[in-house]
Amino acid sequence: MPNTAATAAARLSVAPMMDWTDRHCRYLHRLMSRHTLLYTEMVTAPAVIHGDRDRLLGFHVDEQPLALQLGGSDPAQLAEAARIAEGYGYAEINLNCGCPSDRVQSGHFGAVLMESPVLVADCVAAMIAAVRVPVTVKCRIGVDDQDPHVILPDFLARVSAAGVDRFSVHARKAWLQGLSPKENREVPPLNYDLVMKMKGLFPHLHVSINGGIATLDQAEDFLARGLDGVMIGRAAYHTPADILLQADARIYGDPRERTAEDVVHLMLPYIADHIAQGGRLGQVTRHMLGLFQGRPGARGWRRHLSENAHADGAGPAVVLSALDHVTRLAA
Structure with a gap:
């Protein structure tokens, strides 16, 4: 083949x-x-x-x-x-x-x-x-x-x-x-x-x-x-x-170091571009809700995105605020 x-x-x-x-x-x-x-x-x-x-x-x-x-x-x-x-x-x-x-x-x-x-x-x-x-x-x-x-x-x-x-x-x-x-x-x-x-x-x-x-x-x-x-x-x-x-x-067999937190930061330019083209934050972040499943702060991450991603003007700042629920507990 x-x-x-x-x-x-x-x-x-x-x-x-x-x-x-x-x-x-x-x-x-x-x-x-x-x-x-x-x-x-x-x-x-x-x-x-x-x-x-x-x-x-x-x-x-x-x-x-x-x-x-x-x-x-x-x-x-x-x-x-x-x-x-x-x-x-x-x-x-x-x-x-x-x-x-x-x-x-x-x-x-x-x-x-x-x-x-x-x-x-x-x-x-x-x-x-x-x-x-x-x-x-x-x-x-x-x-x-x-x-x-x-x-x-x-x-x-x-x-x-x-x-x-x-x-x-x-x-x-x-x-x-x-x-x-x-x-x-x-x-x-x-x-x-x-x-x-x-x-x-x-x-x-x-x-x-x-x-x-x-x-x-x-x-x-x-x-x-x-x-x-x-x-x-x-x-x-x-x-x-x-x-x-x-x-x-x-x-x-291709090891590389990338964390879920890294992925969130790498998504931010993509999110900003999507919004600049007339898209909505929730169209992207609905796929990110399970990113920290099983980790401390996962519930806060999901809740913050679910409650705020559909608000008018919501953008990358909402994602960073949601990430705080995880990083605070990881510190």
């Missing part, structure tokens, strides 16, 4: 998460880890083609290596959206075959595509023909009453035959009827062993595991057991210091 920047980075990645992994979140995460692969929120192919492309696809160059996750099920639309996205400089284009929301079900994409591996193969083949960057797939182990032990290897075989060599597998079924998207992240049981088995069946594929992984210890264990990558979602968002500040040293 090509040793691209995205492939090298994919030993650890932050999962694409709707309403969370926007450009402000990703800039914060990049300050915490130089190497971890970052993903956008899912963007639908029709939105890319017909919508405000700069708003949907624009990102700060410092976010790289960065992958765009696309949603859709029309090969021609996905190919066109991938071509447009490549022009923005993304290091990877990822097809969503795992989201279980009502929106994706009504549009016949996301996790619904687990029922249509031939269509997924057609989609990725069209995307691969349209771009030079890697095209990857994020999927579930199955949906509803499917037998994951039967359908997952068939899905991987058919889609990889179309040219995809990197998969991120959420180790849970998606129940398209009866469970909310939130419940689909928590209720169906995890089956890590099945994902491990897929790596054994398809040793030539780059397989990342996703779902319920909350620590770097877990990530290192999966890598030691032979998986190629680990994708972490909610833990990387809610406790980013525990995951991302240690990732470069522990996952990539």
Whole structure:
């Protein structure tokens, strides 16, 4: 498989998460880890083609290596959206075959595509023909009453035959009827062993595991057991210091000294620029609330930002005042 920047980075990645992994979140995460692969929120192919492309696809160059996750099920639309996205400089284009929301079900994409591996193969083949960057797939182990032990290897075989060599597998079924998207992240049981088995069946594929992984210890264990990558979602968002500040040293062998306090100070110019362009402080700081999770002063940090970031004129000074709640207790 090509040793691209995205492939090298994919030993650890932050999962694409709707309403969370926007450009402000990703800039914060990049300050915490130089190497971890970052993903956008899912963007639908029709939105890319017909919508405000700069708003949907624009990102700060410092976010790289960065992958765009696309949603859709029309090969021609996905190919066109991938071509447009490549022009923005993304290091990877990822097809969503795992989201279980009502929106994706009504549009016949996301996790619904687990029922249509031939269509997924057609989609990725069209995307691969349209771009030079890697095209990857994020999927579930199955949906509803499917037998994951039967359908997952068939899905991987058919889609990889179309040219995809990197998969991120959420180790849970998606129940398209009866469970909310939130419940689909928590209720169906995890089956890590099945994902491990897929790596054994398809040793030539780059397989990342996703779902319920909350620590770097877990990530290192999966890598030691032979998986190629680990994708972490909610833990990387809610406790980013525990995951991302240690990732470069522990996952990539690139030690560097950077603290959560350092990250706050490095965010200040970005925040000032965002506000100067008409943005609001809270649009950035909502992603920073968990930065000191588990440390003395974390509650004061969160409370100060939550109460003050949306006030008229709020800017970097609010962030520094919030930081005082942490530094006073650390002194």
